[in-house]
Amino acid sequence: MASKARRASPAAVPKRNPVQLNDAAKARLDHVKQALDLPTYNDAIVFLYTEWKRHLPSKAGAFPGIGEFRRDRTEDKERVPR
Numbered sequence: 001m002a003s004k005a006r007r008a009s010p011a012a013v014p015k016r017n018p019v020q021l022n023d024a025a026k027a028r029l030d031h032v033k034q035a036l037d038l039p040t041y042n043d044a045i046v047f048l049y050t051e052w053k054r055h056l057p058s059k060a061g062a063f064p065g066i067g068e069f070r071r072d073r074t075e076d077k078e079r080v081p082r
Helices: 023-035 041-054
Strands: none
Touching (some): 023 041
């Protein structure tokens, strides 16, 4: 007996969203897709997003709102002279 091909359930099919691009953006996306030999525009967009995320400046150890550190120049008997 021939087995029937299984159809994906509606939940497994990703939703598609229409996107409008100007000619320059479409040409750039085509270039990325072709240069990396990617099968879909979705793969090109995912690649661009992950590269963008990888190159964001790190905020590790940052405390927003704290001013710049300035050394206190007053006499401190505990300070080791240089």
